[in-house]
Amino acid sequence: MSLSLNDILFYFLAGVAVLSALGVILQSNPIYCALSLALTMVSVAGLFASLSAWFVAGVQLIVYAGAVLVLFVMVLMLFDTKAEKRAFSKGIVSGFFKIASAAMIFAIAGGAASMSGDARFSKLTGIASATQSTKDLADLLFKKYLFSFEAMGALLLFIAIGAVALSRIQGGTHAD
Amino acid sequence: MPTSAVVVDSISSVGLNHYLILSAILFSLGVVGVLMRRNIIVILMSIELMLNAVNIAFVAFSRSLQNMDGQAMVFFVMTIAAAEAAVGLALATTIFKKFREVNIRYFEHLKG
Amino acid sequence: MASSKAEFLFAILILAPLLGFLANGLRWKSKNYMLAGSIATAAAGTSFIAALAIVMRLFGEGAPKAVTADFFQWISIAGLEVPVSFVIDHISALMVLVVTGVGTLIHLFSIGYMSHDERPTKYFAYLNLFLFNMLLLILGENLVLMFVGWEGVGLCSYLLIGFWFTDKEKAAAGMKAFVTNRIGDAGFLLGMFMLFVTFGSLGFSEIISKVAGLAAETGWTGPITLAALFLFVGATGKSAQIPLYVWLPDAMAGPTPVSALIHAATMVTAGVYMIVRLSPLFILAPNAMMVIAIIGAATAVLAATIGLTQFDIKKVLAYSTVSQLGYMFLACGVGAFGAAMFHLVTHAFFKALMFLGSGSVIHGMHEEQDIRKMGGLAKYMPLTYLTFFVGWIAIIGLPPFAGFFSKDEILWFAFSSPHGSVWLWLAGFVGAACTAFYMTRLMALTFWGKPRFDEHHTHPHEAGPSMTIPLVVLAILSAVGGFMGIPHVIGEILPGHPGNWLEHWLHGFIAVPAGETHGSAVMEWILMGLSVSIAGLSAITAYFFYVKEPSVVERVKNRMGRLHTLVYNKYFVDEIYFAKIIDPIVNGSKALWAFVDVNFIDRATFVAGDLVKGIGSTARTLQSGNLQQYALFIALGVVGFLAFLFELRASLGKLLMQAFGG
C-alpha cells in the first residue's frame, strides 16, 4: 500500500493533533496547554482543508486559533499563573473511574467508527471547488438554517452582554 | 475557475473511518482533560478539544455523504464554542478576582 | 387577472404605523407633542398613501379583483395552515381607505388636542399601534390574522380609554371595555373553531369558496348557524350591541380623538366589517340573520332612547354611535350587506366629524363636557359650529347629505328584503325619529340659545389649524359622501341617471339574499318621504323644546317621571349586570376559594411539595458541588447509553439473523 500525498498530509496532521491534544491535558503549565491547543486547532484546520472544507478551515483558523485561543492565552497571562503544583484532581477511585470512562467512550466510539466500513474518499466525487462549496454552505446557512443562524446572532449578543456584566462584578461570588 | 492547490489523490487510502477514529481519540482526550484537570481554564480548553473532535466527525461525514449540512453544523458548533469560551473565561476571571486562583473546587461554592 | 401582488406596498401600508409606534414608543417620556404628533401623523399618512396606491389598482378595465400580498407562513400544523397574507378587495378597499384616511385626519387633530397633555408621545404611540392592529384586522386574509388585529385593537382601545389612568373612574372604564370585549372575543374564538372544524380552513377566500353552493340551513343547531351566531357574539362585543354595548358609553373616558377614531369610526365597526366579509356564510344561516337583525334593531332603538336624556356631550354621541351600529347590524341582518358597508363609511365620516367637533368644543370650553353648561357656542366657534352643523344634518338624514342615503337604504332594505319585515322597518323608523330628536337637542343645547356658562370666566375659542383642517375635510366628506350610493329611484330622476356606484363596486363581493323582494318604487318613495319628514318633524320639535320653550322640557320630564328616570339611568342595565351576573360570579368564586381551593387544590400542592422536599433532601447528598464528579456521572451515562445502544443493535442483528439467515 503506497502512501499518497494526501495520506502523508493526513497522518502528519493527525499526529500533530493527537500529540498536541495530549499536551493540552498533560502539561502542568496552563499557558503551554493553551499553546498546544492552538496547535491542535491549526492542525484541525488543516484536516478540514484536507477534506476540502475550505471555508470551514478558514473559519476554524479565524475563530478558534485567532480569537478564542488568543483570549485563553491572554487571560492566562493576565492571571500570571505558574506551573501548577497539582494539575490533576484528587481521588484514586474516582480517578480510575474517570480514565476508565474516557477509555470506554473511546473504545465504543472508535470501535463503531472502525466498523463503519471502508468508506474511502474517491478522487472526484463531491469535491466542489472551494468557491462552489462556499456558496453551497452560504445557501444552507442563509436559507435552510436561517433561523438558527439568526438565533446564533442573538445568542452571541446576549453572551457578549453577559460576559461584560460578569467581568464587571467587583470581587466576590455574589454581585452586590 | 481557480484550482485547488492540494489535489486529493485517487489512490488515497485514508477514508471516513480514519477521520472518525481520530475524532474519537481527540474526544476521549478531551473527556480526560475535563474529568481530571483542576484548573478551570484547562477544563474549558478540554471542552474546546471535544468540540473540535466533533467538528472533525461532522466534516468527515459531510464529505462522505456529499452533504453540506455537516459543515453548516460545524459553523454552529464553532459559534457555540466561542460563546461558551467567552462566558467561561468571564466566570474564571470573576473567580480569580476573589481567590487569586482558578481551581475548579471554588465552583463548589455554587452548591445549593 | 383575478388578483395581483403588491408585497412592497402592503409592507409600507402595514409597517408604517408600526414604525411610528416604535419611533414614539421608544422615546415615550418625551413631552414634545409636536414631534410625536408629526411622526404619528406622517406614519398614518404614509399608510393612507400606500392604501390609495393599492386601491388605485382595482380601478379601470380589466383591473384585478383583489390585490394580495403573501409574506410568510405563520402557523403550519397538521391541517392548519395560517399564512401571513393580506388582501385588499373591493370590501376591504373601502374600509382601509376609511381607516387610514379618517385615521390620518384624527392623528392630525390630536396634535392640537393633546398639546397640553402630560404624555403626548405615549398617546401617539398607542394611536399608531391601534392603526397597525386595525390594518391587520382589515387586511388579514384569514380569521386568525383578523383575530390578532381584533385583540390588538382591543388592547389599544383599553390603553387609550384608560389613558388618563390616574383618574380611577377612567381606568375602570378601560377595564370594563376590556373585560366586556373578552366575552365577545370568546364568542369569536368559538366561531373560528366552528368554522375550522366545519371547513378545515380559516382563510376567507377558502371558506367562501367552500360555502358557495351550499343550501341555507334551516334549524338552529347547524354548524354554519352556530358559527355565525358565535361570530356575532364576537361582533356584539366589539361593535357594542345588546347585550354587550355597556362598555362603549363608558369608553368616552378616553381622549376625544380616540373616541372619534376607535369608538366611532373604525374599531367599533369591525364587527360589521367581519360580518360583511363573511356575508356568503351568514346568508346561509337565516336564523342567525334574524337574530342579528332583531338585535340590531333593538339596539338602534334602545340606544337612541337613552341618547335622548344624556347631558354629557360625548355620552350622547356614544349612544348615537351604538344606535347607528345597530342600524348597520340591522342591515346585515336583513341581508343588505352593501347598505351596511355604505352606512359604515358615511357614519365614519359624520360621526368622526361630530366627535372631533365635540373635541373642539371640549377643548374650547376647557374640558367641560356637560351640555347644560354650554349653549350659544355658535358665535364663539363658528367653524366648529358650521362643520358640526353639517354632521348634524348628515346624521339626522336630511337629503342630500351622507346620512340620508345610507340610512334610507337600510330602512328600505329592512322593509323590502326577503329577510325584512315591517316591524324591523318600524324600529328603524322610531330610531331615526329619536336620532333626529337627540341630535337636534345636542345642537340646541351646545350651539344655540343663550350661553349658560360664565362668560367672564370661560372664553370659548376656536382651536388651531391642526384641529380645524380635519373638521373641514370631514365636513366635506359628510356632505358629499352619500353620493357614492344614490338609490335607483332617485338616480332615475336626476340628470344623467347616476347609478348606485357602491352597489356596483361591491357587486360580486358580498352575498345577496335569495328570494323575492317586496315593495315597489312607489313604496320606496313613500318610505323615504316618511323617514325624512319624521326626521324633520322631530328635529323641529326638539328645536322648539330646547330653544324656544325650555319650560316644555321640564313639563314633559315631570309628566313622565318614572319613564325619564328609567331612560336617564340607561334602563339600569349596568346595575342589572352587576346584580345578576357579576356579583353571583364574585360570590361563587369566593365560595369556591374558601372551600375547594383551600381544601383540595392547596392541599394537593402542599403534599406534592413535601414529597419533593423529602426526596430532595435524601438525594442532595449526591450533589457534592464537585463539578468533575458531575461530569463523571455524565461520562458514565454516555458510556452506559452507548453500550446499551450497541448491545441492542447486536442482539437485534442476531434476532434478524435467526429470522432470515437460517
Add this chain to the structure above:
Amino acid sequence: MGKDVFEITVNILKMFVIFLMMVQAVPILVWLERRGSAFIQNRLGPNRVGPLGLLQLAADAVKFLFKEEFVPRQGVRFMYFFAPIMAMIPGALSFASLPLSVPIKIEPFQMLGQMWGPYTFAFQGYDLGIGIVFVLGISSLGVYSLLMAGWGSSNKYSLMGAVRASAQAISYELALSLSLVGILIVYGTFSFNEIVAAQTGPLTFRAFGAEHVISWLPNWGVFYQPLGALLFFSATFAEANRLPFDLPEAEGELVAGFHTEYAGFKLLMFFIGEYGHMMVASALLATFYLGGYNIPGVMPDDVLAFWQSAVGGNLASILTAVTFHLSLLLRIAILLWIFIQVRWTLPRFRYDQLMNLGWKSMLPWALFNVCVTALWVWFGHK
C-alpha cells in the same frame, strides 16, 4: 503542483521568489523609512554609506548578523526563539496567496530534445479559491508571535506589550473583517482573482435596475466601498502595530514592548514580520480597492498585443505579466509610503482612545457599511 518536472520546478521557484521579494523589500523599506523620516523631520538621515546611504542596508544587515546572541536567563527558551519565526509566517503565507499579475501563458517549446508545454503559470504563490478567508485566518495567527515573545522574554514590559498587542489585534481584526464584508457583498466571491478580474474596465455599477457607466473612472473597488476602504486602511495600521497604533511597543512607556529583550537577527525577523504585514496590507488594499494589478484604461489583451508586436513569443507573455506586476508594485509602493508618512506625522493614541476607536467607532461604521452595501446591492439587483 504540476504535471511535469518543468512546471513543478517553476512553481516551487515561484514561491521562493515571492518569499524573497517580501524579505528583500524589508531593507529597502527600512532605508526608506529612515531617509523619509529624516526628511520629514528636516534631517538628512543615513547618507554616509554608499550613494544616498543605500549601502546602509548592507551595513545594517551585517550589524544584525554579528550582534551578540542574548537570551534572558529566566525566559522560556522555546517561546523566545520561536516567536520571531512565528512573526514571519503569516506575512509570507498571506503574500504568497495574492495574485501579483496576470498569468503567464507559455506556448509549447523545445528544450533538451523534448517538447514542453503549453503551460499557464499564475503569478502568485498558490491560488486558494477562498483566498480572503485564508488570509484573514493566517494573519490572525500573527498574535501568537507577540504573545510568545512577550511571555518568553520573562519581562514585564514585554508581557504588557504582548497583551496590549493581542487585545488590539483582536479588536481591530473585527473592524477589518467587517469592512471586508462590503467587498464580499459587492463582488460575491472570496477569490482574489475574481475580485481583480471584476475591477477591469471603466466604472460600471448597477442601481435601480439600470446599468450606469462612468467612462473616465476605473472600475475600482474604492468607488463602491469608499467607507470600507477607509476602515480597512485604518484597521491595517492597528493590525501591523504601526503608529498611531503602536501601543505594543510604545517606547515611552514599555521600553520597546514585546521585543524589548530581542536583538540581532531575531529582532530583524520581527522587523521582517512587521514590514511584511505592511506589504500584505498594502497589497490587499490594492487588490480589493485599487484594481489589483489592472492598469486603468488598458486591457491585458492590449498589452499582450503590444508586446507581441514588439518582441513576440513567450517573452511577450512574460513582459505583459511584468508590466502588470509593476503596476501593482507602484500601488504598493505608494501605500507603503503613506504608511511611513503617517507614522512620522501622527502621534500615538492613548490606550483607551485606541479601544474606543476600534469598538465604538470603527466597528459601528463597518456595520453601517455592511448594511448600506447590502441595501445597495439589493436595490441594484431589483
